[in-house]
Amino acid sequence: MKPIYQEYFRNNLPHIWCAGCGNGIVMSAWARAMDELKLDKNNVIGVSGIGCSSRITGYLDLNTLHTAHGRALPFAQGAKMARPDMDVFVFSGDGDCAAIGGNHFIHACRRNMDMTLIVINNNIYGMTGGQFSPLTPFGKKATTAPYGSVDPSFNLCELAIGAGASFVARGDIYHAKQLTDLIVAGYKHKGFSVIEVIASCPISYGRRNKIPNPADMMQYVKDHTVAKAVAEKMTPEQLEDKYITGILHEAQGREYTEEYAKLCERVQGGDK
Amino acid sequence: MAKVRLVQGNEACAMGALKAGASFYAGYPITPSTEIAEHMAEMMPACGARFIQMEDEIASAGAIIGASAAGAKAFTATSGPGFSLMQELVGYAAITEIPVVFVDVQRMGPSTGLPTLSSQGDIQQARWGSHGDHSIIAIAPNSVMETYYQTIKAFNLAEKYRTPVIFLLDEEIGHLRERFEVDENEEIEIINREKPTCAPEDYVPFENVAGGVPPMASFGEGYRYHFTGLTHNEKGFYSSALPVVDKFNRRLVDKIEKNVKDIFECEELFVDDCDVLLIAYGSVARSAQEAMNELREAGVKVGLFRPITIWPIDEERIKAACAGKKAVIVPEMNLGQYAREVERIVAGSVPVKKLCRVDSELVIPEEIIDMVKEVLK
Numbered sequence: 001m002k003p004i005y006q007e008y009f010r011n012n013l014p015h016i017w018c019a020g021c022g023n024g025i026v027m028s029a030w031a032r033a034m035d036e037l038k039l040d041k042n043n044v045i046g047v048s049g050i051g052c053s054s055r056i057t058g059y060l061d062l063n064t065l066h067t068a069h070g071r072a073l074p075f076a077q078g079a080k081m082a083r084p085d086m087d088v089f090v091f092s093g094d095g096d097c098a099a100i101g102g103n104h105f106i107h108a109c110r111r112n113m114d115m116t117l118i119v120i121n122n123n124i125y126g127m128t129g130g131q132f133s134p135l136t137p138f139g140k141k142a143t144t145a146p147y148g149s150v151d152p153s154f155n156l157c158e159l160a161i162g163a164g165a166s167f168v169a170r171g172d173i174y175h176a177k178q179l180t181d182l183i184v185a186g187y188k189h190k191g192f193s194v195i196e197v198i199a200s201c202p203i204s205y206g207r208r209n210k211i212p213n214p215a216d217m218m219q220y221v222k223d224h225t226v227a228k229a230v231a232e233k234m235t236p237e238q239l240e241d242k243y244i245t246g247i248l249h250e251a252q253g254r255e256y257t258e259e260y261a262k263l264c265e266r267v268q269g270g271d272k
Numbered sequence: 273m274a275k276v277r278l279v280q281g282n283e284a285c286a287m288g289a290l291k292a293g294a295s296f297y298a299g300y301p302i303t304p305s306t307e308i309a310e311h312m313a314e315m316m317p318a319c320g321a322r323f324i325q326m327e328d329e330i331a332s333a334g335a336i337i338g339a340s341a342a343g344a345k346a347f348t349a350t351s352g353p354g355f356s357l358m359q360e361l362v363g364y365a366a367i368t369e370i371p372v373v374f375v376d377v378q379r380m381g382p383s384t385g386l387p388t389l390s391s392q393g394d395i396q397q398a399r400w401g402s403h404g405d406h407s408i409i410a411i412a413p414n415s416v417m418e419t420y421y422q423t424i425k426a427f428n429l430a431e432k433y434r435t436p437v438i439f440l441l442d443e444e445i446g447h448l449r450e451r452f453e454v455d456e457n458e459e460i461e462i463i464n465r466e467k468p469t470c471a472p473e474d475y476v477p478f479e480n481v482a483g484g485v486p487p488m489a490s491f492g493e494g495y496r497y498h499f500t501g502l503t504h505n506e507k508g509f510y511s512s513a514l515p516v517v518d519k520f521n522r523r524l525v526d527k528i529e530k531n532v533k534d535i536f537e538c539e540e541l542f543v544d545d546c547d548v549l550l551i552a553y554g555s556v557a558r559s560a561q562e563a564m565n566e567l568r569e570a571g572v573k574v575g576l577f578r579p580i581t582i583w584p585i586d587e588e589r590i591k592a593a594c595a596g597k598k599a600v601i602v603p604e605m606n607l608g609q610y611a612r613e614v615e616r617i618v619a620g621s622v623p624v625k626k627l628c629r630v631d632s633e634l635v636i637p638e639e640i641i642d643m644v645k646e647v648l649k
Contacts, residue, residue: 012509047338058498063341063496064496064498067334068334071361073331073334074326074330074335075334075335075337075341077324078296078335078336078337078344079338079341079342079491080338081335082322082342082346083491085492086491104331107326260317260322263317264320266317267318268317268320
């Protein structure tokens with residue numbers, strides 16, 4: 001049997017990411033999910049925006065679109081509308097998805113088109129060298145927040161739920177097996193599935209915030225993530241700087257391409 | 273038999289798109305282009321084509337490019353402010369060589385400008401709106417019937433050259449209602465992108481082929497490959513190698529510019545037999561033709577050169593048309609965006625006069641007649 005990386009990755013490794021970067025863990029978690037789902041690669045589309053995380057599509061042996069900054073979701077929705085029978089995975093980062101792509105994110109959640117979005121949240125703009133993003137915690141340092149950020153951050157998963165995504169989950173790079181399971185569950189769910197992944201950037205985030213060592217960064221991720229079942233027994237004070245992981249929301253919603261197909265049938269049947 | 277109807281330019285564009293095989297539309301409402309979206313929303317479901325209203329123009333541009341990568345013939349329609357927002361992705365479609373059509377029903381700018389009034393102010397934006405060197409195809413029809421046929425041509429050229437095509441209506445043409453007589457069963461050449469015939473492992477999606485346009489596989493056809501807005505090698509992966517980058521950028525331009533004879537289309541009226549040549553396009557060309565007719569009845573030798581293809585320009589043809597004339601007059605609804613091209617091409621060999629209106633009104637025949645008389649004094 002071929003190793004998973006040979007089955008699902010193109011033979012253009014090594015990747016561009018820094019030592020200690022969490023993106024590779026997410027990429028391998030995705031490949032393990034693929035291995036479990038046994039999807040036909042010819043029938044899978046991978047779409048990404050711009051940033052460190054979005055370079056993932058270059059390595060995946062799929063039909064891949066590395067698009068413009070913030071715009072992965074519009075491209076993905078266009079592709080899904082054109083080929084509703086194909087599976088779509090979208091890869092994005094905290095800057096790409098929550099800042100420049102924020103509006104597209106809201107409306108993709110609302111439409112609930114069947115695809116799986118994986119947002120790698122490393123709390124920083126890594127590719128451009130460490131500027132704060134909308135998901136950088138208050139007070140943390142970045143090159144554009146040298147004295148600590150005064151920008152409030154927000155909870156991307158809560159936004160996704162509010163905007164209508166029918167599957168919302170959060171994983172992290174320390175709990176890699178759980179992450180694979182979440183990606184599998186997100187894929188199996190019919191509708192728009194959002195999976196936020198708490199990740200690490202020791203170079204651009206860690207060094208400025210006193211966690212420069214990749215192992216310490218990993219420990220930091222472990223210490224700041226709490227499984228949903230555990231979190232339910234904790235106080236708001238205890239949860240203040242924690243990320244709750246697991247499936248946070250799952251609901252049945254109308255799937256967009258199915259609704260559009262029904263509309264076409266109705267019109268073609270003469271019923272307007 | 274063709275049924276005679278009164279049809280609006282925007283509607284003719286929508287009908288032409290369907291005739292061309294458009295199977296996907298994404299757009300965001302904006303005057304004076306909105307009727308195109310409304311017609312697509314109404315007509316597309318009946319033929320199983322897909323319509324989606326996006327959250328903004330950037331999303332619309334992204335959606336059509338994504339749909340085209342997945343095999344659809346895709347387009348959007350907008351106007352100045354929306355077209356400005358789309359520019360980054362016009363460049364993305366150019367660098368990834370994904371065929372799409374952008375309809376821009378021009379209105380008075382800059383910025384919000386005069387939302388319901390006409391302009392031809394996007395001539396240069398269509399060419400240079402996105403950053404970097406790439407070429408582009410742009411078309412500007414002057415009637416409702418021509419809008420129909422040229423919309424089909426826009427899709428054909430997008431597919432043939434793997435490029436974004438800009439379809440430049442102006443508000444006058446977009447909202448003009450006139451006689452429309454098209455046989456729905458008419459045989460019209462429809463061009464679809466050339467597909468690879470090789471085995472997937474031999475496919476080189478961005479190969480430097482003769483002619484400059486490599487075959488394009490759509491997603492789901494067994495050719496798993498990569499599109500990126502990064503400068504890429506022939507395989508489609510990022511490259512910063514100097515010869516690769518240079519060759520790639522030149523091919524993007526050459527595949528259009530070196531095929532200008534195939535792409536460029538114009539109408540020439542009395543061009544060989546005139547002292548003064550008018551060069552006009554879109555709605556203003558109608559005024560120019562009217563002025564020419566009136567002047568010729570009075571014995572004044574005036575001709576009209578009407579570019580239908582705005583970009584690329586067949587410079588040899590313009591040079592030949594202008595040669596030996598007493599003057600060339602370029603009336604347009606902007607401050608000389610096409611006239612500057614004519615000036616550049618004739619390079620001082622013929623006087624070029626600009627006749628510009630930027631008050632949102634159409635240049636009228638009387639103004640053109642006055643200027644012809646002025647230059648012949």
